[in-house]
Amino acid sequence: MAVFVALGAFLMTLAGGWAAQRVTDRRHLVLGLAGGLMLGVAGLDLLPEALHAAGHEVFGVPQALLLFVGGFLLAHLVERMLAGRQASHGAYNGLRHNHEHRSPQAGMAAASALVGHSVMDGIAIGAAFQAGEGMGAAVALAVVSHDFADGFNTYTVTSLYGNDRRKALGMLFAAALAPVVGAASTLLFTMPQELLGSYLGLFGGVLIYLAAAEILPEAHHRHPARTTLLCTVGGVAFVWLVTGVAE
Template identity: 90%
Template sequence: MAVFVALGAFLMTLVGGWAAQRVTDRRHLVLGLAGGLMLGAAGLDLLPEAVEAAGHEVFGVPQALLLFVGGFLLAHLVERLLAGRQASHGAYNGGRHDHHAPQLGMAAAAALVGHSLMDGIAIGAAFQAGGGMGATVALAVITHDFADGFNTYTITSLYGNERRKALAMLFAAALAPVAGAASTLLFTMPQELLGSYLGFFGGVLLYLAAAEILPEAHHDHPARSTLLCTVAGVAFIWLVTGVAE
């Protein structure tokens, strides 16, 4: 089931890459909804489930909460390191990208592929916890993978790489969640480890929503409709979580 659902992430990543080549004025609404779905999944479903599954405390704080914060901080650290590397290599010059650093674009795209692989593992792990959890995580990941596909194609081509290389990285990012979900068929996570992983992944998901997806959605279109899409995404996850319970 997890692998079948991961095929949705595969398709959504390709759709995101296709949209990167044909950007429309409605992209901000899609990203606003994606950010809301990711925020709702992290705060309303992943975190409570993680705390319940990994209830062990470390210095008075539930282990899952520590890993939730750790996931958020690690995602922030990786993003800052990539930004620092771009700056040190002259990737930005007066607000414009240096097109003579194609390897930097490939490295950033490879990081996105690795992230998509972890998305697939998260889907598989969530289905091990239960169908309701699996459906919620899958929905958040599939929606988020639109942005992954969009960003993978954009960042590869933005630094001067040929179109065929951008397409190759896009297909790698699309296949990664399927491979990640398939890997979970080979093992079953212990309950505490599963809760810890879901807590960590929830922190990463929250960072991606708060620091990347939502700011990008409102960057060029700070419209009320974008905010409504975000609220609708959170409300939908709340509804799905309530029905699953």
Template identity: 80%
Template sequence: MAVFVALGAFLMTLFGGWTAQRVTDRRHLVLGLAGGLMLGVVGLDLLPEALEAAGRPVFGVPQALLLFVGGFLTAHLVERLLAGRQAAHGAGEEDKVPQVGLTAAAAMVGHSLMDGIAIGAAFQVGEAMGLTVALAVIAHDFADGFNTYTLASLYGNTRAKAVAMLVADAIAPVAGAASTLLFTIPVELLGSYLGFFGGALLYLAAAEILPEAHHTHPGRSTLLCTVGGVAFIWLAVGLAA
């Protein structure tokens, strides 16, 4: 089931990359909705489940919450390292700029692999949990595909290389989900991982997707899409309870 659902992430990633070549004025609405879905999944479903599975306190703080903060900070650190490397290379050595684009795109592929593992891990908790996590992954994989193609092509790489990175990014979540069929994750470790993944997912929503959605179009329509995404997850969680 996890692998089948992960195919949705595969298709959404390809759709995001295809859209990157044909940007329209409605992209901000899609990103606004994706950010809302991610925020809803993290706050209303993923984090409560992680706390239930790995709520043992470590120096006064639940283990899942510590890893949640760790996931957020890790995502922030990776982004800052990539940004610093891009700035350093952009300062002069133009022959290395394409490599920077491929490095950043490869980081997106690694992130998508972990997305697939998160889907498989969530299905080990339960089908309802698996579907809600998959929904969050599928929602933000549009942005992943869009950004992977953009990063690869923006720094002077050929279209063929950009498409190759896009395809690798699309395959990654399916491969990640399939890998979880080979092993069963202990409950506490699963809760810890979901907490860490939730922190990283929240960072992507709060620091990348939502600012991008509202940057050029700070209108009410974008905000309504974001609120609608959160409300949809609340409804899904309520119906599944």
């Protein structure tokens, strides 16, 4: 049953990637929406679930929050290291950043993280069905609904960093297959709840960094329009609605 439900996530992810491709003439709106979806998924979906699953404290702070901050710092460190590498190859002119010379490796790394998250989505579906049909249905609804955002974000973040369409499509299909693989894997083992919560906290921090430090600044770089801001708010509101319905 879990694998069958994960096929819905496969189709929804592809639909999100298709939408990202169709609106290239409104790139700033695409990026604004992607940033809002990423903020919503991280803050309204991943972090609450992480706190619930891995909520015990480490030196007075919930473990999930520590990993959330750690994920943010990890993404920042990787981005800075790649930026330094690009600078040594002439991608930067003095202190001025050229947005047309982003590191393709950073885009692939970000997309790979999204693929990894999609695998965990599939595992979450399988683990929920192990707990019961009702729990499985609720988790499946949340996963299938927000996988549209995952597909949208995977294609967008891969192409944003200068990767060609072939690579962006490759990462999109990997993200679409990932929930099916994750759900199928739960036929072989049981996922510890604390480990799942820890991963969600870490990945939530990565998503927040990508949205706040990369996607949204790029969205407003050339088109600082109110419509871009509305797209961002709409993306957050959409995730809030999906999360509320799933509950």
